[in-house]
Amino acid sequence: MNAREEVLGRIRAALGPACGGPVEVRRDYRRTLYAAGDPLDVFAERVEHYQATVTRVGVGGLRAAVEAALAARGVRQVVAAPGLDPDWLPAAVGVQLLADDPPLPIEALDAAGGALTGCAVGIAETGTIVLDGSRACGRRALTLIPDYHLCVVRADQVVGGVPEAVALLDPRRPLTFVSGPSATSDIELDRVEGVHGPRTLDVLLVEG
Amino acid sequence: MAPTWLGLPARRGPEKFPVAARRALADSQLRRNLRKATTTIRARRAEVVAELDDWEQLRAAGKAIKDQALASLDGYLEQFERAAVAAGAQVHWARDAAEANAAVAAVARAHGAREVVKVKSMVTEEIGLNDALAADGIAAVETDLAELIVQLAGDRPSHILVPAIHKNRSEVRELFLQKIGGVDPALTDEPHRLAAAAREHLRRTFLAAKVGVSGANFAVAETGSLVVLESEGNGRMCLTLPEVLVSVVGIEKIVPTWADLEVFLQLLPRSSTAERMNPYTTVWTGVHPGDGPQEVHVVLLDNGRTRVLADEVGRQALRCIRCSACLNVCPVYERVGGHPYHSVYPGPIGAILTPQLAGVENASSLPYASSLCGACYEVCPVAIDIPEVLVHLRAEVVESKPHRTAESTAMQAMAWVFGDERRFAAAQRAARLVPLSGLVPGPLSPMTRWTSARDLPPIPAESFRAWWQRERGGAPEAGGARMAGGVRAAGGASEVVGVPEVDEAGEAGGASETGGARERGGA
Numbered sequence: 012m013n014a015r016e017e018v019l020g021r022i023r024a025a026l027g028p029a030c031g032g033p034v035e036v037r038r039d040y041r042r043t044l045y046a047a048g049d050p051l052d053v054f055a056e057r058v059e060h061y062q063a064t065v066t067r068v069g070v071g072g073l074r075a076a077v078e079a080a081l082a083a084r085g086v087r088q089v090v091a092a093p094g095l096d097p098d099w100l101p102a103a104v105g106v107q108l109l110a111d112d113p114p115l116p117i118e119a120l121d122a123a124g125g126a127l128t129g130c131a132v133g134i135a136e137t138g139t140i141v142l143d144g145s146r147a148c149g150r151r152a153l154t155l156i157p158d159y160h161l162c163v164v165r166a167d168q169v170v171g172g173v174p175e176a177v178a179l180l181d182p183r184r185p186l187t188f189v190s191g192p193s194a195t196s197d198i199e200l201d202r203v204e205g206v207h208g209p210r211t212l213d214v215l216l217v218e219g
Numbered sequence: 220m221a222p223t224w225l226g227l228p229a230r231r232g233p234e235k236f237p238v239a240a241r242r243a244l245a246d247s248q249l250r251r252n253l254r255k256a257t258t259t260i261r262a263r264r265a266e267v268v269a270e271l272d273d274w275e276q277l278r279a280a281g282k283a284i285k286d287q288a289l290a291s292l293d294g295y296l297e298q299f300e301r302a303a304v305a306a307g308a309q310v311h312w313a314r315d316a317a318e319a320n321a322a323v324a325a326v327a328r329a330h331g332a333r334e335v336v337k338v339k340s341m342v343t344e345e346i347g348l349n350d351a352l353a354a355d356g357i358a359a360v361e362t363d364l365a366e367l368i369v370q371l372a373g374d375r376p377s378h379i380l381v382p383a384i385h386k387n388r389s390e391v392r393e394l395f396l397q398k399i400g401g402v403d404p405a406l407t408d409e410p411h412r413l414a415a416a417a418r419e420h421l422r423r424t425f426l427a428a429k430v431g432v433s434g435a436n437f438a439v440a441e442t443g444s445l446v447v448l449e450s451e452g453n454g455r456m457c458l459t460l461p462e463v464l465v466s467v468v469g470i471e472k473i474v475p476t477w478a479d480l481e482v483f484l485q486l487l488p489r490s491s492t493a494e495r496m497n498p499y500t501t502v503w504t505g506v507h508p509g510d511g512p513q514e515v516h517v518v519l520l521d522n523g524r525t526r527v528l529a530d531e532v533g534r535q536a537l538r539c540i541r542c543s544a545c546l547n548v549c550p551v552y553e554r555v556g557g558h559p560y561h562s563v564y565p566g567p568i569g570a571i572l573t574p575q576l577a578g579v580e581n582a583s584s585l586p587y588a589s590s591l592c593g594a595c596y597e598v599c600p601v602a603i604d605i606p607e608v609l610v611h612l613r614a615e616v617v618e619s620k621p622h623r624t625a626e627s628t629a630m631q632a633m634a635w636v637f638g639d640e641r642r643f644a645a646a647q648r649a650a651r652l653v654p655l656s657g658l659v660p661g662p663l664s665p666m667t668r669w670t671s672a673r674d675l676p677p678i679p680a681e682s683f684r685a686w687w688q689r690e691r692g693g694a695p696e697a698g699g700a701r702m703a704g705g706v707r708a709a710g711g712a713s714e715v716v717g718v719p720e721v722d723e724a725g726e727a728g729g730a731s732e733t734g735g736a737r738e739r740g741g742a
Binding site: 013014015017018019021022023024025026029030031032033034035036037038039040041045046057060061114117118121134136137138139144150151152155156173174176177178182183184185186187188189190191192193194195196197198199200201202203204205206207208209 | 252255256259260270271272273276277279280283284286287289290291292293294296297306311312313314318362363364365368381383384387388391410411413414415417418421422425426439442444450451452453455456459460470477478480481482484485488492494495496497498499500501502503504507509510511519521525526528529534
C-alpha cells in the first residue's frame with residue numbers, strides 16, 4: 012500500500028463510526044471593528060503602534076507626499092510596482108525611479124533604496140496592510156528586498172476587522188499581510204523592529 | 220511499530236522528566252531568563268486578548284473548526300491535494316519522519332542543492348530534518364533568529380515560539396562574537412544590534428538560495444493554500460526567493476475553508492507573540508507564475524498523528540495551533556524550561572502531545588509534569604482541555620506498567636483500609652500511637668520521591684470519628700459510605716459539600732469524566 016492510501020486508511024480507522032460526522036461551527040463573533048472610533052483613525056493609530064508612520068493626504072497632494080517621504084528617508088532610488096497611477100510617481104530631481112516591469116534582477120532590488128506600492132486591503136483593527144500580487148502591489152520580492160517600503164493605502168481600501176478583509180481577499184493570489192516593519196521578539200521576548208524584511212515602513216493614507 | 224521520532228530520542232536512558240527538571244532548577248540564570256520572558260509575555264497576551272470582547276466566541280469557533288476538520292480529515296486532505304495540484308503544486312504523503320525527510324532530500328538532490336534555507340518550523344524539528352539532510356550532504360540553514368542562535372550554539376530549542384528563550388541578550392552576544400565570522404567586535408548586547416548582525420550574516424545566503432524548506436501554520440482544504448505566520452521576514456525570504464519550495468505539513472494543519480482563517484488570524488498572533496497581528500503572514504497556493512518559487516512541493520505527514528486521532532479523549536491535542544500560550548502560563552515550564560521535556564514540544568501541550576505521538580511507554584513521566592492547575596486550558600485559543608488529557612494519559616501510564624509500583628501498592632492498601640469502617644478506625648488509632656517521624660519514610664525508602672515534595676500534616680490527637688463517638692455517642696449516621704464518596708478533605712475540614720453520592724454502579728458522578736480533572740482549582 013502506498014503512503015497516501017495508508018495514511019488515509021489510518022485516519023478512517025482512527026475515526027471509526029465518527030468519521031465524517033457533522034460538527035457545528037457557530038460564527039457568533041464580531042465581523043467588524045471592535046475599537047470605537049473612525050476606522051481610518053484606528054487604522055492609522057495601530058499601524059503607528061508598530062513603529063511605522065502614517066501620513067494622511069488628499070488625492071491632490073499624493074505626489075508631493077511621496078516625494079517628501081523619500082526625501083525624509085534619504086531614498087534616492089525607488090522601485091515602483093508596475094501598475095501604479097502615473098500621477099503618484101515622484102518627479103522630483105534627485106530621485107531615480109525604476110520600474111519593476113519587466114521584473115528587475117534580485118540584485119537590482121537589493122541595490123535599490125526603496126519600494127513604492129499600493130495595497131489590496133487595509134485592516135483597521137490590527138493595523139495591517141495586505142498585498143495581493145496585483146499590478147499595484149507588485150510581486151512579493153519587490154516589497155521584501157529593498158530596506159524601505161512606502162505604501163499607498165486608499166481610504167476606501169480600509170476595512171474594520173479581520174473577517175471583512177479575509178472575505179475580500181482571493182487566496183488564489185499570493186498574499187502578504189504586513190503589520191509594521193519586520194521585527195523579532197526572539198531575544199528576551201522584546202519586540203525589536205528591523206530584521207530581514209524592510210526595516211522601515213511608511214504609509215500614505217489617501218482620502219478624498 | 221517503531222517508536223515515532225520526535226526530534227530527540229524519546230527515551231534517553233534512565234533520564235525522566237523529574238531528573239532533568241531537578242538539574243534545570245539548579246540553573247539560576249536559566250530560571251531568571253525564563254521568569255523574565257514568561258512574565259512579560261503573559262501580561263502582554265492578557266492585554267491584547269482583553270481587547271476583543273468576543274474572545275470566547277472566537278475560541279469556541281476555533282475549537283469547532285478544528286474539530287470539524289478532524290472529523291472528516293480524510294476528505295479534507297483529499298480536497299486539499301486536488302486543489303493544490305490544480306494550482307501547480309506537487310503533493311507527497313509521508314507515513315513517518317523517514318519518508319518525509321527522504322522526500323525533502325530527493326527534491327534538493329534533484330536540483331543539485333548543497334544548501335537549503337529554512338523557515339522556523341516545528342514539524343521539521345519533529346522529524347529531525349536537518350540531521351537527515353546533513354547525512355545526505357545537504358546543509359540546512361536555519362534563518363529564524365532564535366533558531367540561528369540555537370543552531371550556532373549547538374543547543375536544543377526550549378520553547379515552541381522562542382526556541383532560544385533560555386538565553387539572554389549577553390549570552391547571545393557572546394555566541395555571535397564567537398561563531399559568526401566578520402562580526403564587528405564592538406557588537407553590543409542591544410537586541411536591535413543583534414538582529415542587525417543576523418541580517419548581515421544571512422543576507423547573501425537568502426539571495427543565493429535555490430531551495431527553501433518550510434512548514435505551514437494552516438493548510439486550506441478548499442483552495443489548496445498554505446499559510447505561514449512569522450515576524451522577521453526570514454519566512455518571506457525562504458518562501459519567495461528560492462526557485463524551489465518544499466513545505467512539510469502535519470495532516471492536522473488542515474482547515475476546511477479560506478473563511479476559517481478569519482478566526483485563526485485573530486487567535487494565533489494574540490496568543491503567541493501577544494500582538495494584534497504578527498509582522499508578516501504569507502499565503503500561497505501552488506505556483507504563482509512570475510512570483511516566487513516556480514516548483515512547489517507539499518509533504519503531508521502523519522508521524523503518529525493518526526494514533527493520536529484514534530484516542531477519543533486525546534485527539535483534541537491535534538487542535539493545537541502551536542501558539543505556546545500554555546508554556547508561558549505554566550508554573551512547571553516557567554521553572555524548568557523546555558529541555559527537561561526531551562521533545563521538540565515542551566510545556567503542557569508537549570506533556571500531552573509527546574506521549575501520544577511517541578506512545579506513553581516512551582514518555583511515561585511527562586503526563587505527571589504538571590500540577591493540573593488548569594491555566595493552560597484557560598489560555599488555549601482552541602480550548603484543548605490539557606488537564607483532562609493529562610489525567611487520561613496518567614491512567615494509560617499506570618495500565619501500561621507491567622509491574623506494581625510502590626505507589627500502586629500503597630494505594631491498593633489504602634483502598635483496603637478505607638473500604639471498611641472498622642479497619643479505618645483501627646488505622647486511625649494506630650497512626651496516633653506511632654510518632655510522626657516513624658511514618659515519614661527514611662532517605663533510602665522508595666517513598667522519598669513522594670514525601671520530599673509534599674508536607675505531611677500533623678496527625679491530630681483525636682480523630683473526628685472518635686470525637687463524634689465521645690460527644691454524641693452511638694454510631695455516626697453520616698459516616699460510612701457517605702464518607703468515601705461525598706466528603707472533601709480539602710482544608711482539613713470534614714464537610715459534606717455538593718458532591719453527588721456514590722451511585723449504584725459505585726462510581727462518583729462526573730469524576731470519571733472531565734469533572735475529576737476540573738476539580739483542581741486553586742492548585
